[in-house]
Amino acid sequence: MPALVVLYNIKDQEAKEAYEKWAQTTDVPTVKGLTSVNDFKVYRLNSIMGSEETPPYQYCEVIDINDMTKLGEELDNETMKRIAGEFQAFADNPVFIISEQFA
Numbered sequence: 509m510p511a512l513v514v515l516y517n518i519k520d521q522e523a524k525e526a527y528e529k530w531a532q533t534t535d536v537p538t539v540k541g542l543t544s545v546n547d548f549k550v551y552r553l554n555s556i557m558g559s560e561e562t563p564p565y566q567y568c569e570v571i572d573i574n575d576m577t578k579l580g581e582e583l584d585n586e587t588m589k590r591i592a593g594e595f596q597a598f599a600d601n602p603v604f605i606i607s608e609q610f611a
Contacts, residue, residue, distance in 0.1 A: 509546070509572060509573060509574055509608075509609065510573050510576055510606055511570055511571060511573060511606075511607045511608075511609065512569070512570075512571040512573060512604060512606060512607075512609050513557075513568065513569070513570050513571075513604075513605040513607050514567075514568065514582045514583040514602050514603065514604050515564075515565040515567070515568055515602065515603055515605070516523075516565060516566070516569075516599040516600060516601070516602035516603065516605045517565055517567070517569055517581070517599070517600045517601075518566055518598055518599065518600065519523060519597075519598065519600040520598075521597065522569055523534075523535055523598060524566075527598040528552075529589045530594065530598070534546055534587050534591065534594070535551075535594075535595060537589060538577065538587065538588070539571060539591070539592055542579065542582045542588075543575075543578060543582065544574055544576075544581075544582050545571055545572065545573060545574070546572040546573070546574050546580035547571075547572040548569070548570070548571045548572070549566045549569070549570050550567060550568070550569050551569075551570070551604070552566065552567060553566055553567060553568055554567070561585075565603075567599075583609065584604070587611035590591075
């Protein structure tokens with residue numbers, strides 16, 4: 509099954525707390541409610557193992573998808589368009605990567 513991996517930083521560091529609250533109360537529950545999605549997790553990226561460097565991204569989302577066609581259909585409604593707009597207001601140039609588990 510495919511997964512959508514999204515890597516991003518927050519545009520406004522002062523909005524970090526608001527973003528995390530929004531992700532927990534709005535984004536994750538809404539996306540998890542889609543029939544095309546098996547699971548959705550958001551990770552805060554804290555450090556690079558074995559390094560003092562800061563990770564290039566602050567957050568990573570992993571959305572496990574059971575039907576890519578159905579996902580496209582479900583994303584094309586007013587609720588998901590609103591959620592996407594709210595996400596874009598928080599996220600600075602997010603990178604959306606379609607992945608496939610092989611092991």
